[in-house]
Amino acid sequence: MTNKLPTTIAIAGAGLLGRLLAWQLQKSGIQVTLFESGSFTPDTPQTNRAAAFTAAGMVAPLSEAVVSDEGVYRMGVFALQQWPSWFAQLPATETPLFFNNGSLVVAHHQDTSELEQFERELGFVLPGCKGYHHVNQHEIHQLEPDLHSNFHTGLFLSEEGHVNNREFMRLIGDELFRIGTKIRELTPVDVFPGKIVTDSSEEHFDLVIDCRGLGAKKQLRNLRGVRGETLHVETKEIHLQRPVRLMHPRYQLYVVPKPNHRFMIGATQIESEDRSPMTLQSSLELSSALYTLSPAFAEARIIEMDTNLRPAFMDNLPKVDVQDGLIVANGLFRHGYLLAPAVVENVLAHIFNKPEPLFSSLLNQH
Numbered sequence: 001m002t003n004k005l006p007t008t009i010a011i012a013g014a015g016l017l018g019r020l021l022a023w024q025l026q027k028s029g030i031q032v033t034l035f036e037s038g039s040f041t042p043d044t045p046q047t048n049r050a051a052a053f054t055a056a057g058m059v060a061p062l063s064e065a066v067v068s069d070e071g072v073y074r075m076g077v078f079a080l081q082q083w084p085s086w087f088a089q090l091p092a093t094e095t096p097l098f099f100n101n102g103s104l105v106v107a108h109h110q111d112t113s114e115l116e117q118f119e120r121e122l123g124f125v126l127p128g129c130k131g132y133h134h135v136n137q138h139e140i141h142q143l144e145p146d147l148h149s150n151f152h153t154g155l156f157l158s159e160e161g162h163v164n165n166r167e168f169m170r171l172i173g174d175e176l177f178r179i180g181t182k183i184r185e186l187t188p189v190d191v192f193p194g195k196i197v198t199d200s201s202e203e204h205f206d207l208v209i210d211c212r213g214l215g216a217k218k219q220l221r222n223l224r225g226v227r228g229e230t231l232h233v234e235t236k237e238i239h240l241q242r243p244v245r246l247m248h249p250r251y252q253l254y255v256v257p258k259p260n261h262r263f264m265i266g267a268t269q270i271e272s273e274d275r276s277p278m279t280l281q282s283s284l285e286l287s288s289a290l291y292t293l294s295p296a297f298a299e300a301r302i303i304e305m306d307t308n309l310r311p312a313f314m315d316n317l318p319k320v321d322v323q324d325g326l327i328v329a330n331g332l333f334r335h336g337y338l339l340a341p342a343v344v345e346n347v348l349a350h351i352f353n354k355p356e357p358l359f360s361s362l363l364n365q366h
């Protein structure tokens with residue numbers, strides 16, 4: 001990056017990273033133009049909407065450390081501090097945008113080896129980790145009285161949280177309009193240093209930031225999509241205070257409580273870039289696993305099935321590439337809400353010429 005501060009910035013992609021960066025940059029006095037190929041306010045599942053709308057919104061550094069590494073854990077711990085401070089800067093909402101009630105990991109009696117394996121893997125990635133404790137049947141019942149009474153053992157990860165993500169995406173969208181960000185929806189773009197190319201124009205900016213997620217695949221070698229399917233159900237019969245993960249030898253399910261008696265159940269993780277609707281097999285696996293968490297889910301109404309692709313590099317780790325006139329931030333995989341705060345802070349530090357951008361050793365390596 002040159003030392004001169006940009007006065008005009010174009011951001012390609014109004015998903016999670018695009019909205020967060022546009023918000024921070026516009027607030028700092030820079031004129032931001034945000035280009036989005038789809039609708040800026042997609043309220044129903046549609047092909048090509050941001051993965052940020054499909055996500056469960058969990059901010060789960062320990063649970064995710066098990067499938068990644070210590071760097072992801074450190075960035076996730078940063079996210080747990082950053083999200084609440086960002087939300088405090090947004091208008092108040094009826095339902096909170098962030099819940100920090102921890103998360104609960106359980107397994108049926110015959111699958112306790114899966115729980116032990118989860119703990120072993122956690123200990124391998126984070127030796128001596130103290131961020132969780134074992135819970136017995138009574139403690140599980142105290143934490144989540146509506147869960148099936150046959151869970152005898154589990155792990156309580158008290159520091160994890162989750163974002164009310166669709167509400168957040170809507171709210172930050174409104175805020176971007178309010179503070180004067182130029183929003184250009186239904187405008188797919190190609191990105192170049194200092195230049196955005198649309199179907200009908202070529203526009204110049206001091207800096208371009210590429211936040212197109214999987215939409216950048218044509219230009220980013222090694223970027224791939226990883227299919228994820230989710231189910232949304234609604235019921236007043238059961239209440240959960242926190243995400244619950246069910247360890248199972250064939251599939252792992254999580255259920256995340258959402259406002260208005262809704263629950264999101266996810267997610268499959270399939271090496272495929274097929275965005276077509278959920279398969280029968282996935283719907284059976286997700287719904288039968290859900291039913292074993294509590295028979296009270298039997299009467300829940302299925303209100304949505306969603307499919308999307310997680311943008312991932314070969315190592316499943318995020319990257320921020322800084323060139324003259326162009327910054328590319330991508331590869332958040334299944335960790336968008338977990339890692340976006342670290343990625344955003346890193347990008348901002350480069351733009352504002354901070355001497356030691358946060359998480360540089362993790363994000364800026366190539």
Ligand SMILES: Cc1cc2nc3c(=O)[nH]c(=O)nc-3n(C[C@H](O)[C@H](O)[C@H](O)COP(=O)(O)OP(=O)(O)OC[C@H]3O[C@@H](n4cnc5c(N)ncnc54)[C@H](O)[C@@H]3O)c2cc1C
Nearest residue numbers: 013015017037051052056058189213215228335336337338
């Ligand atoms: C099923 C599922 C569950 C998930 N659960 C979680 C979770 O619990 N916790 C967590 O931390 N993460 C989760 N994630 C991951 C998270 O959603 C992603 O990592 C995150 O959304 C990536 O953010 P992004 O801004 O890079 O991409 P996106 O959010 O996908 O946004 C990219 C945007 O760019 C736009 N775009 C694409 N091409 C163009 C173009 N040519 N021109 C203009 N605009 C373009 C797209 O329309 C989109 O709006 C989940 C993902 C899935 C699929």
